[in-house]
Amino acid sequence: MKVGEKHYRSIWYDNEERAVKIIDQRWLPHEFKIVDLISLDDFAVSIRDMWVRGAPLIGATAAFAVSEEMKRDPSDNSLNNAWDILHETRPTAINLRWALNQMRDLLKDVPKNKRAEIAHARALEICDEDVERNRQIGLHGLEIIKKIAAKKKPGEAVNILTHCNAGWLATVDWGTATSPMYHAVDAGINVHIWVDETRPRNQGAQLTAWEMDSHGVPHHLIVDNAGGHLMQHGDVDLVIVGTDRTSSHGDVCNKIGTYLKALAAKDNNVPFYVALPSPTIDWTIKDGIKEIPIEERESHEITHIQGKLENGTLAKVQICPDGTLGGNPAFDVTPRHLITGLITERGICEPSPQGLAALFPERVLDK
Amino acid sequence: MKVGEKHYRSIWYDNEERAVKIIDQRWLPHEFKIVDLISLDDFAVSIRDMWVRGAPLIGATAAFAVSEEMKRDPSDNSLNNAWDILHETRPTAINLRWALNQMRDLLKDVPKNKRAEIAHARALEICDEDVERNRQIGLHGLEIIKKIAAKKKPGEAVNILTHCNAGWLATVDWGTATSPMYHAVDAGINVHIWVDETRPRNQGAQLTAWEMDSHGVPHHLIVDNAGGHLMQHGDVDLVIVGTDRTSSHGDVCNKIGTYLKALAAKDNNVPFYVALPSPTIDWTIKDGIKEIPIEERESHEITHIQGKLENGTLAKVQICPDGTLGGNPAFDVTPRHLITGLITERGICEPSPQGLAALFPERVLDK
Numbered sequence: 001m002k003v004g005e006k007h008y009r010s011i012w013y014d015n016e017e018r019a020v021k022i023i024d025q026r027w028l029p030h031e032f033k034i035v036d037l038i039s040l041d042d043f044a045v046s047i048r049d050m051w052v053r054g055a056p057l058i059g060a061t062a063a064f065a066v067s068e069e070m071k072r073d074p075s076d077n078s079l080n081n082a083w084d085i086l087h088e089t090r091p092t093a094i095n096l097r098w099a100l101n102q103m104r105d106l107l108k109d110v111p112k113n114k115r116a117e118i119a120h121a122r123a124l125e126i127c128d129e130d131v132e133r134n135r136q137i138g139l140h141g142l143e144i145i146k147k148i149a150a151k152k153k154p155g156e157a158v159n160i161l162t163h164c165n166a167g168w169l170a171t172v173d174w175g176t177a178t179s180p181m182y183h184a185v186d187a188g189i190n191v192h193i194w195v196d197e198t199r200p201r202n203q204g205a206q207l208t209a210w211e212m213d214s215h216g217v218p219h220h221l222i223v224d225n226a227g228g229h230l231m232q233h234g235d236v237d238l239v240i241v242g243t244d245r246t247s248s249h250g251d252v253c254n255k256i257g258t259y260l261k262a263l264a265a266k267d268n269n270v271p272f273y274v275a276l277p278s279p280t281i282d283w284t285i286k287d288g289i290k291e292i293p294i295e296e297r298e299s300h301e302i303t304h305i306q307g308k309l310e311n312g313t314l315a316k317v318q319i320c321p322d323g324t325l326g327g328n329p330a331f332d333v334t335p336r337h338l339i340t341g342l343i344t345e346r347g348i349c350e351p352s353p354q355g356l357a358a359l360f361p362e363r364v365l366d367k
Numbered sequence: 368m369k370v371g372e373k374h375y376r377s378i379w380y381d382n383e384e385r386a387v388k389i390i391d392q393r394w395l396p397h398e399f400k401i402v403d404l405i406s407l408d409d410f411a412v413s414i415r416d417m418w419v420r421g422a423p424l425i426g427a428t429a430a431f432a433v434s435e436e437m438k439r440d441p442s443d444n445s446l447n448n449a450w451d452i453l454h455e456t457r458p459t460a461i462n463l464r465w466a467l468n469q470m471r472d473l474l475k476d477v478p479k480n481k482r483a484e485i486a487h488a489r490a491l492e493i494c495d496e497d498v499e500r501n502r503q504i505g506l507h508g509l510e511i512i513k514k515i516a517a518k519k520k521p522g523e524a525v526n527i528l529t530h531c532n533a534g535w536l537a538t539v540d541w542g543t544a545t546s547p548m549y550h551a552v553d554a555g556i557n558v559h560i561w562v563d564e565t566r567p568r569n570q571g572a573q574l575t576a577w578e579m580d581s582h583g584v585p586h587h588l589i590v591d592n593a594g595g596h597l598m599q600h601g602d603v604d605l606v607i608v609g610t611d612r613t614s615s616h617g618d619v620c621n622k623i624g625t626y627l628k629a630l631a632a633k634d635n636n637v638p639f640y641v642a643l644p645s646p647t648i649d650w651t652i653k654d655g656i657k658e659i660p661i662e663e664r665e666s667h668e669i670t671h672i673q674g675k676l677e678n679g680t681l682a683k684v685q686i687c688p689d690g691t692l693g694g695n696p697a698f699d700v701t702p703r704h705l706i707t708g709l710i711t712e713r714g715i716c717e718p719s720p721q722g723l724a725a726l727f728p729e730r731v732l733d734k
Contacts, residue, residue, distance in 0.1 A: 260628075319572045319672065
């Protein structure tokens, strides 16, 4: 999407410089930095330390990591080593494993002297596929927004709440949860977004608010505590969130706090949708709460917050007493009975084994 | 409670200096500052700008404000003016109006030359009454914790989640929600507290974590998003929160985000208790969601966070793009059907008109 007047993706291959480039998201919204990823370690660090984040973008980054590694060393050892190192960087996002498996399955039977070329082409293709999937999710989600807008009085906005950043910065372009919002704005629909700040890492405040601002989407930033109150008072028409992994039965693992918003939506009859690109579906699991491992991140993310000082420099402040320890589960699982629908690239379905199987019959494992 | 080796209340009258003193809570947990409140404006600012906060402490501060004003000018005009100015400082906390009405009703028929003395005695009494109420709440709440502890294996802690600061810093001493915790620790029960940071003002991170640390109560700081996940996984045995205003039917208005935790507790069969000193009950209203006005605070509280820099100085950092606007409702209302019980100074009751009326029959308005 646009940054100023220029269109960017979150990751791309620069043909002139022959390098993979990313937006280093650690500095947003205060600084817009582009960096090159060269070594396998660069790629691993960029995923682990969240220079890039968001399940689809993590997958695309891993695909480029493998393709760049194949240019240096196309051996089986190198391929397996890249798979192992990259797979360990983040434990929850299913797209990481999906992309790594895509690359390894494609390359393992290919002669070594062809691997670099084929891997490069596939990495580019994975990016383009992601963009198209998200565009389709946006078009399907747009229909939901259109129906709500049709019931509004003239001048009334459709109020949409979102949690974390399932925006274009979390994907290659368009975003997942944000794609219907961008499509609605482009279609001239009056929307207003409630952006959850999304503690502890503030992806909503730092990334989603920045995206909305850059694309001119009306919005307010709110604390993660506020959504329930807004729903109680009729100030939310619709919730759309992303997902890091969705079980074959429709349970959704997403950024910590998503479950609380789903509970509030259910309690107030607010439609709660999950924007779900199909690589995010984990067909091997059924019960999301029991089967999805939840990453426990470090205490420092809870006790310290990064932002911009009045003089413009970036700094971290400690918000609690010295020595306080934080508990930091990074994701939670929203059980399917709280979800109105899953917006996939092939259409919208109910969150159930049947719903997902009807849209993706070729992917179902236990028919 | 204790700060280092010395016992403090959150507000007190210094007989030697003939001055009302408070702990200026804006600087906690990083600096422990005591300030004198002299003029009516001092008192109004200290409430409005949250040097003191928490419904019971706001009430005690307002009572002292009236008594100090009566020493300067005991006229009816002065009394009414103090009522008006103080009443406007915070719109939601019912104790403010309760304390102001207590003082005005007491003083209006008293000769002017007696008002200062009587007001001073009543302000001191309001403080002592608050301490005793909270002690009683603690003793009743202790019984709940004891029952849970009795079912634990040796060495297993009772995990209690709390939101915001309904601690001794929010009252004159003991706290409301924290009083059962302090009593449990003093009784040798193994408790562990999950402290919600409580955005936007981080009262949990700044005050509750500081209180727990000072009193030696084992605890972890968590983001407001985490509680639902912890409950899903059996890591919370009990929730105890405070309240800023409770309707006669048992709906509880408390810090924004409380409602979301109550939903999660209900969904996971975790007992959800509200520590409720009786002055916090608003007998004039029934439906908390419809009738309690919710304070909308300024955007700056959402977009900026205060903390300590690495060099030890305090600073505010901006967490979102320049120009982002925050929506900032400060409280929400938890409907009574989500609440297990109300812990009052007279015992525990169900959250219902009948439950409250049985404990406080003399207070009921529409018998």
